[in-house]
Amino acid sequence: xxxxxxxxxxxxxxxxxxxxxxxxxxxxxxxxxxxxxxxxxxxxxxxxxxxxxxxxxxxxxxxxxxxxxxxxxxxxxxxxxxxxxxxxxxxxxxxxxxxxxxxxxxxxxxxxxxxxxxxxxxxxxxxxxxxxxxxxxxxxxxxxxxxxxxxxxxxxxxxxxxxxxxxxxxxxxxxxxxxxxxxxxxxxxxxxxxxxxxxxxxxxxxxxxxxxxxxxxxxxxxxxxxxxxxxxxxxxxxxxxxxxxxxxxxxxxxxxxxxxxxxxxxxxxxxxxxxxxxxxxxxxxxxxxxxxxxxxxxxxxxxxxxxxxxx
Amino acid sequence: xxxxxxxxxxxxxxxxxxxxxxxxxxxxxxxxxxxxxxxxxxxxxxxxxxxxxxxxxxxxxxxxxxxxxxxxxxxxxxxxxxxxxxxxxxxxxxxxxxxxxxxxxxxxxxxxxxxxxxxxxxxxxxxxxxxxxxxxxxxxxxxxxxxxxxxxxxxxxxxxxxxxxxxxxxxxxxxxxxxxxxxxxxxxxxxxxxxxxxxxxxxxxxxxxxxxxxxxxxxxxxxxxxxxxxxxxxxxxxxxxxxxxxxxxxxxxxxx
Numbered sequence: 001x002x003x004x005x006x007x008x009x010x011x012x013x014x015x016x017x018x019x020x021x022x023x024x025x026x027x028x029x030x031x032x033x034x035x036x037x038x039x040x041x042x043x044x045x046x047x048x049x050x051x052x053x054x055x056x057x058x059x060x061x062x063x064x065x066x067x068x069x070x071x072x073x074x075x076x077x078x079x080x081x082x083x084x085x086x087x088x089x090x091x092x093x094x095x096x097x098x099x100x101x102x103x104x105x106x107x108x109x110x111x112x113x114x115x116x117x118x119x120x121x122x123x124x125x126x127x128x129x130x131x132x133x134x135x136x137x138x139x140x141x142x143x144x145x146x147x148x149x150x151x152x153x154x155x156x157x158x159x160x161x162x163x164x165x166x167x168x169x170x171x172x173x174x175x176x177x178x179x180x181x182x183x184x185x186x187x188x189x190x191x192x193x194x195x196x197x198x199x200x201x202x203x204x205x206x207x208x209x210x211x212x213x214x215x216x217x218x219x220x221x222x223x224x225x226x227x228x229x230x231x232x233x234x235x236x237x238x239x240x241x242x243x244x245x246x247x248x249x250x251x252x253x254x255x256x257x258x259x260x261x262x263x264x265x266x267x268x269x270x271x272x273x274x275x276x277x278x279x280x281x282x283x284x285x286x287x288x289x290x291x292x293x294x295x296x297x298x299x300x301x302x303x304x305x306x307x308x309x310x311x
Numbered sequence: 312x313x314x315x316x317x318x319x320x321x322x323x324x325x326x327x328x329x330x331x332x333x334x335x336x337x338x339x340x341x342x343x344x345x346x347x348x349x350x351x352x353x354x355x356x357x358x359x360x361x362x363x364x365x366x367x368x369x370x371x372x373x374x375x376x377x378x379x380x381x382x383x384x385x386x387x388x389x390x391x392x393x394x395x396x397x398x399x400x401x402x403x404x405x406x407x408x409x410x411x412x413x414x415x416x417x418x419x420x421x422x423x424x425x426x427x428x429x430x431x432x433x434x435x436x437x438x439x440x441x442x443x444x445x446x447x448x449x450x451x452x453x454x455x456x457x458x459x460x461x462x463x464x465x466x467x468x469x470x471x472x473x474x475x476x477x478x479x480x481x482x483x484x485x486x487x488x489x490x491x492x493x494x495x496x497x498x499x500x501x502x503x504x505x506x507x508x509x510x511x512x513x514x515x516x517x518x519x520x521x522x523x524x525x526x527x528x529x530x531x532x533x534x535x536x537x538x539x540x541x542x543x544x545x546x547x548x549x550x551x552x553x554x555x556x557x558x559x560x561x562x563x564x565x566x567x
Contacts, residue, residue: 094446136439136448139490143452150433150455223424233418233427255424264424266449270405270441277505293427294419295389297505299410299436299451 109260202240229286232293400493407440
């Protein structure tokens, strides 16, 4: 018969077993993340980050470094070392800068999905005097990612395969080319090589024309319509979309959307001003269940004169 | 979030005089009457739906305290609505600007190329100051949705003297530092409706500060705090009562 009044024999062992369990669990985490600790459990290492950058923006190096800036306070930022010629790029080549910045934003935001402590990205020394680097370059390549909660509404990201996304994009381009007739000489698609490509997709599109003025009635279709089924709302299904319109070899207008970074950038050349509002005119159709944007307007400036202060 | 209106705020514009307020109130009345008449001709449906475009006379920054509207239903198709603080370089053809505030869009009509949002969403936008030979560079960013009824503080200010860097703040956190190609500008706070035909600006009041005392404003909190408040927080777009600037705090202290 059991002695119910006897002191439980295993009492001392319970905390010890718990400690052992914790030890085993810690060991598992350490093995899994290479000793970086639970907070940075899935943070990619320096080599992986640089490799990712090389894929997305050849000639660029980078690493995650500690930072106290950013919306989330302490964290890490993707420190990017761009090629010397890009660092020295003046305002005459803003399209290259904007394109590089977009690629960095897309990648930084993707890294943040693996390592939530990543809060931004910044340009680092390239062996070039900081004074020699165009402020525009620094500004474009330095930024803050939104807090993780801000992207929780992007529920459809990663739900569409890269192939399905590409089919959607090609469908959009076909609609555009049908309407634009000979005004568009070529359209090329670049698919960014992002980490975990099955879930992270971004496209860079180059639309070339011999006479961009002929495309002016279709600007809404080019810069908004091509987003159909892909980006442009909380239903976005891919990580990024860049659209640059060329006249011959010269870029005249561009749009860069980095979905997870919740950013958009627009460039317009002085000889080809964009309208304040863009509206689609063509029958784009979303096969992915993604967005169906129909227009956009700038949050731009006013021409109203300010009133003088009351003295 | 704790309400940070003029009466409670340590950031209040202490150099405003009572006579300034009286002039302001008079100016508001005149502005409201004339603007209302103008808007009734241009866009009757929007005449009293929302918004303040108020200018704070400092060239280096301003701050706005906005109670997030309980805005239902969403803007009509083709529109978006913003409430924000903005600093604009000039009123020429290619001005630069930096702004921070709240946005709500209709389902199909986005702002810049940041896309549409179905809830009030924190945002910033900057545009580099251009010229006849330079490109214009727009950049927008969203920072997540915000609950109606919350009280948010937005600020844009010149980060450092003699540079073209501007900080955008949301609830006292710097969310962006932007290089805009301008060092001084014209601040404004208020609301705006944009739609796919053209932007529609709506303004119901103006608010001025004492210019000389703010001329060296280059950090948050040294200028003034501005409150745009929806009466009773019950206004419903598109038929709400409009937005008002609350009365000065009482007792009111004049300091020099």
